[in-house]
Amino acid sequence: MIYIVTAFHAEAKALIEHFGLKKLYEPSKFQIFSGNDIILIESKEGIVKSSIATTFALTKFGAADKDIALNIGICGARENTFSKGDVILCNKIINHYSKRAFYPDILIKHSMKEASIESFMHPVKKDSLPLEIEGDIVDMEGAGFFEAASIFLPLHNVHCIKIVYDFLDFEKINPVEIENLIKQSIPHIESLINSLLKLNFEFCNNTPEIDNIPLLVNKLKNSLHLTTYMTNELESLLKDYIIRHKKLPDSIFEFFEVQINSKKEVKNYFDKLRKILLS
Amino acid sequence: MTSSEKSFLAKHFSHVYVEKEVLSHPVTIKILENLRSSQIVKIDNYKEVFCRAGQNYSLQEKSKKLILAKKYREFLYPGPSICHNFGYDNFFYTSNILNCIYSCDYCFLKGMYSSANIVVFVNIENYFKEIDAILKNQSLYLSVSYETDLLALEKIVPFSSAWIEYAASKQNLTIEIRTKSANFKALEKLKPQDNVILAWTLSPQEIIEKFEHGTPSLSSRLSAIKKAIENGWKVRLCFDPILATEGWKTIYEKFLNQVFGELNREKIVDISVGVFRIPKDYLKRMKKAFANEITAFLYEELENVYTYPKELKEDMIATMISRLEDFLPSYKIFVV
Numbered sequence: 001m002i003y004i005v006t007a008f009h010a011e012a013k014a015l016i017e018h019f020g021l022k023k024l025y026e027p028s029k030f031q032i033f034s035g036n037d038i039i040l041i042e043s044k045e046g047i048v049k050s051s052i053a054t055t056f057a058l059t060k061f062g063a064a065d066k067d068i069a070l071n072i073g074i075c076g077a078r079e080n081t082f083s084k085g086d087v088i089l090c091n092k093i094i095n096h097y098s099k100r101a102f103y104p105d106i107l108i109k110h111s112m113k114e115a116s117i118e119s120f121m122h123p124v125k126k127d128s129l130p131l132e133i134e135g136d137i138v139d140m141e142g143a144g145f146f147e148a149a150s151i152f153l154p155l156h157n158v159h160c161i162k163i164v165y166d167f168l169d170f171e172k173i174n175p176v177e178i179e180n181l182i183k184q185s186i187p188h189i190e191s192l193i194n195s196l197l198k199l200n201f202e203f204c205n206n207t208p209e210i211d212n213i214p215l216l217v218n219k220l221k222n223s224l225h226l227t228t229y230m231t232n233e234l235e236s237l238l239k240d241y242i243i244r245h246k247k248l249p250d251s252i253f254e255f256f257e258v259q260i261n262s263k264k265e266v267k268n269y270f271d272k273l274r275k276i277l278l279s
Numbered sequence: 280m281t282s283s284e285k286s287f288l289a290k291h292f293s294h295v296y297v298e299k300e301v302l303s304h305p306v307t308i309k310i311l312e313n314l315r316s317s318q319i320v321k322i323d324n325y326k327e328v329f330c331r332a333g334q335n336y337s338l339q340e341k342s343k344k345l346i347l348a349k350k351y352r353e354f355l356y357p358g359p360s361i362c363h364n365f366g367y368d369n370f371f372y373t374s375n376i377l378n379c380i381y382s383c384d385y386c387f388l389k390g391m392y393s394s395a396n397i398v399v400f401v402n403i404e405n406y407f408k409e410i411d412a413i414l415k416n417q418s419l420y421l422s423v424s425y426e427t428d429l430l431a432l433e434k435i436v437p438f439s440s441a442w443i444e445y446a447a448s449k450q451n452l453t454i455e456i457r458t459k460s461a462n463f464k465a466l467e468k469l470k471p472q473d474n475v476i477l478a479w480t481l482s483p484q485e486i487i488e489k490f491e492h493g494t495p496s497l498s499s500r501l502s503a504i505k506k507a508i509e510n511g512w513k514v515r516l517c518f519d520p521i522l523a524t525e526g527w528k529t530i531y532e533k534f535l536n537q538v539f540g541e542l543n544r545e546k547i548v549d550i551s552v553g554v555f556r557i558p559k560d561y562l563k564r565m566k567k568a569f570a571n572e573i574t575a576f577l578y579e580e581l582e583n584v585y586t587y588p589k590e591l592k593e594d595m596i597a598t599m600i601s602r603l604e605d606f607l608p609s610y611k612i613f614v615v
Contacts, residue, residue, distance in 0.1 A: 091320050108287055108288060154334070156335055240577075243572065
């Protein structure tokens, strides 16, 4: 699953259209769109709201290790080394208030510029720019999104993509202009998504036998009434056995149909199973 | 790695994370000159990047990043009991680089750190200062390439030559630079020093292909050793770790014949031999990140160290020693 978090509908609109997403009409505090293994959630403005929306989406739809989370939106650039419409992959994300910095793992090639971003609670203007600012670009969501998403997902799967909208001298934002800028950035975003999918698919895949382990372990846990400790040990033993022998032990299937009547029997069966797996 | 894999992965050191405090350090400047196309990200402390939660070690190995930092306090550590002191009394090791550019399945670093990225402590002058103070009162045997392969990184971080130049003026210091690199060329212009031992870890080609990813072939390592010997360097050979893979007896027999068929045995200072062994906690962590023949083996535990079952271990050591004694006197063979 790919999770996309935007602040406003103007930032989401082009993505919704491009990826063919449909609005979810389940009761929720957020506008959520889904389709083609993508969930898009609109968080509204601010570090806290972005963090809440990210947590909500990743929890509600059950984030797994190979899932990807992206925060996509507009930002302001401090320097004129950037141009309006520049698509930026953030390599450092700073929460201006907590001073905490977050670093995505950028393991793949991409076609974007890179910069550090600093997130604020309020819109930042050039004439009120704090002296101690470190980010090359500023926004109001990145740090909240990243801190939340990185609790659920590995760091190489969490990224902030920002499109330069202004140079901190704006008066009013124009939703149509934002929509167009996001639309223009889609090829970069799509290419990043494809590379991340490839990375996760090619390098995080186990053998088919190892992929089946959770299912097997669950079956054995139920039939043998295993404790949590035993279940964890069984999972590790099974994995090692398959690596050593390139297959499951033939006798393992006998344990699926066992009738357990006492704790003593649980222990005996588990010891028997362990002996087989330690060969 | 195939070319299609390379095409979408960022190259090693595509990003260099630099502590703000060392941005203007001469070593930092030199390193960054060698990595002009890399993205530089300023950080406050290397642990922000190196010790983050949520890193995927095995994926990071495909695109390692460099972290430049300043080391404080402890610069030297006593040599661990599972390593050999080669008869030297004051055996210490030092780590001004953490982690290695190579990716060997059996490497203890995979259980030691949560990140595959490489940390370089650029303030090498502080290491030298600390050693200067120690050398006033005692001699020192120092392993300087303990948690990395210094020579393999020499093109980017010229620390092997820095250590050799430092050791040249120190009478009571002996340093060992252990490597799998074939990059002897990087040291060719330096004058060989009596108190510097270049130690090459050698493995059969079959083992290199299966377990030592990204390392030079046996034949290129042997060529580098030959040149080092010709140039007058003291060379140690390390057959460590010997791995109990299928057919290990035949594999290692053929390997020893090749090594001593090519090298002048009389010019070898000594040899270390040891079977695979690893602290218990490290193996536990390695198992979480990697599933392979090394992590899945049925080891025996002895004093918090996992190694091969006693009988197998004895057989491996005895086999190696008996063959090695055909080539070298036993006083030159150190068994761990």
